[in-house]
Amino acid sequence: MTSGRPNLFTTEAVVLRHSDLGEADRLLWLLTPQRGVIRATARGARKPGSKLGGHIDLLCYVKLSIREGRELHGISQADTIDAFRNVRTDLGRLSRGLNIGELAERVSVEDAPAPAVFRLLVNSLGWLATTQNADTLVRWFALRLMTITGFKPELGACVDCGNELEPDDHVFSAERGGLLCPSCRSQGSDALHPASLGTIKVLRHLARSDFPAVESLNIGAEERRQIERILRSHTNFVIGRGVLSSAFLDEVRDWPEVGPVPGGIRAD
Amino acid sequence: MNSNSTPSAAPPVARLIEAFSRLPGVGPKSAQRLTYFMIRMPREEAEALAEALISVKDRIVLCSKCLNITEDPVCAVCTNERRDRTRICVVEEPLDVLALERTRAYEGLYHVLHGSISPVNGIGAEQLKIRELLDRLRDETVTELILATNPNLEGEATSMYLQRLISPLGIKVTRLARGLSSGADLEYADEMTLANALEGRAEVAVDKETSTE
Numbered sequence: 216m217t218s219g220r221p222n223l224f225t226t227e228a229v230v231l232r233h234s235d236l237g238e239a240d241r242l243l244w245l246l247t248p249q250r251g252v253i254r255a256t257a258r259g260a261r262k263p264g265s266k267l268g269g270h271i272d273l274l275c276y277v278k279l280s281i282r283e284g285r286e287l288h289g290i291s292q293a294d295t296i297d298a299f300r301n302v303r304t305d306l307g308r309l310s311r312g313l314n315i316g317e318l319a320e321r322v323s324v325e326d327a328p329a330p331a332v333f334r335l336l337v338n339s340l341g342w343l344a345t346t347q348n349a350d351t352l353v354r355w356f357a358l359r360l361m362t363i364t365g366f367k368p369e370l371g372a373c374v375d376c377g378n379e380l381e382p383d384d385h386v387f388s389a390e391r392g393g394l395l396c397p398s399c400r401s402q403g404s405d406a407l408h409p410a411s412l413g414t415i416k417v418l419r420h421l422a423r424s425d426f427p428a429v430e431s432l433n434i435g436a437e438e439r440r441q442i443e444r445i446l447r448s449h450t451n452f453v454i455g456r457g458v459l460s461s462a463f464l465d466e467v468r469d470w471p472e473v474g475p476v477p478g479g480i481r482a483d
Numbered sequence: 484m485n486s487n488s489t490p491s492a493a494p495p496v497a498r499l500i501e502a503f504s505r506l507p508g509v510g511p512k513s514a515q516r517l518t519y520f521m522i523r524m525p526r527e528e529a530e531a532l533a534e535a536l537i538s539v540k541d542r543i544v545l546c547s548k549c550l551n552i553t554e555d556p557v558c559a560v561c562t563n564e565r566r567d568r569t570r571i572c573v574v575e576e577p578l579d580v581l582a583l584e585r586t587r588a589y590e591g592l593y594h595v596l597h598g599s600i601s602p603v604n605g606i607g608a609e610q611l612k613i614r615e616l617l618d619r620l621r622d623e624t625v626t627e628l629i630l631a632t633n634p635n636l637e638g639e640a641t642s643m644y645l646q647r648l649i650s651p652l653g654i655k656v657t658r659l660a661r662g663l664s665s666g667a668d669l670e671y672a673d674e675m676t677l678a679n680a681l682e683g684r685a686e687v688a689v690d691k692e693t694s695t696e
């Protein structure tokens with residue numbers, strides 16, 4: 216991917232986090248296919264009229280030219296591939312976009328290639344822009360992310376004894392990484408989450424399908440609650456702490472769709 | 484802390500370098516430069532600087548109404564009888580008030596949130612001065628709330644959040660127009676800016692008398 220000049224490379228990236236740097240610069244945490252998470256500075260990005268500024272907002276999918284640095288890279292050019300406008304102009308979609316972005320960042324390592332995670336995130340942000348089932352997308356994303364990074368929860372057999380699970384209600388242990396049969400559930404003192412037969416069926420369906428195949432799946436309220444608890448405890452266990460953006464997602468989850476405030480004067 | 488800080492510096496020097504490097508926008512190199520500049524500074528100047536720092540900490544408070552920084556319990560804008568009390572402009576930081584005041588184009592009041600909603604940094608509405616804003620809207624005679632958060636994802640999220648909270652109160656909610664910045668080339672504009680500029684486009688008024696030429 217290196218160009219003719221040394222120390223310069225081009226890469227696709229999704230902007231996952233930023234902080235202010237200096238008078239008018241920004242420091243960015245980027246997810247890239249070949250280098251995983253990298254940190255790069257964008258000079259002057261906070262000034263109005265900056266050629267970089269508008270392209271490198273959070274959740275922008277961009278193509279970047281980057282000068283390689285020993286500690287920090289420097290962005291020399293940025294072009295938007297997709298800003299996922301529908302995601303950023305609706306509070307509900309936006310809260311979910313930040314949530315899956317944070318998950319992707321947490322499982323990625325600096326300078327380690329992550330092409331599958333990158334592709335998953337870009338595709339998911341694209342779906343998030345149009346889907347009517349954003350919560351299903353977030354759950355599908357979490358399950359797929361865990362699967363491609365090697366932390367797929369065991370949903371087929373008992374994670375402890377390996378015995379086939381009867382088609383019945385069971386429990387899930389994040390600590391042990393999967394469903395437990397009735398005789399194994401009492402061994403150990405880890406937190407157990409109920410997983411009804413319906414919940415288990417939906418989880419298995421989510422785990423083996425691509426998003427378009429599960430997008431319009433009708434999931435009951437109780438199943439949704441169980442799946443949410445199971446997937447959250449599992450991802451939190453894998454990444455070692457809570458996901459910060461979940462609090463905001465929970466706060467706005469049930470809000471009616473909130474679009475951007477229109478420019479200029481609004482009379483209503 | 485940083486590999487660039489001077490390991491051999493005397494403790495008071497190292498302490499000052501460390502203190503400077505905590506400032507926003509100051510890296511280890513600048514922290515060293517500032518420190519050695521201050522070592523050469525006359526004692527009176529150093530004392531004046533230290534005194535200024537202490538008095539900022541001792542005397543600056545947040546205005547009890549708009550939460551801007553001020554020396555008085557209520558700031559000069561909030562006490563000014565000539566300001567339009569039916570409008571409140573919501574900004575993220577005290578510096579944004581300064582920027583808007585410099586335009587001399589706004590005569591209403593302000594409300595400083597002290598940040599923006601930043602879910603990935605764990606900053607939600609409860610860490611901002613939003614409850615104080617709602618109290619003001621309940622107690623004062625405000626008819627228009629102008630959202631002037633930064634035109635980035637977190638600023639937009641904050642605006643959308645406030646709009647959701649405040650629209651049901653029957654208060655008109657508006658926002659600053661977004662679009663191309665003066666002096667920028669169209670070809671460098673990003674997709675969002677161009678889309679916003681298109682959305683906010685205004686009819687070009689043609690002056691009949693000058694256009695007949």
Ligand SMILES: [Zn+2]
Binds near residue numbers: 397
């Ligand atoms: Zn078992």
Ligand SMILES: [Zn+2]
Binds near residue numbers: 551
């Ligand atoms: Zn005030």
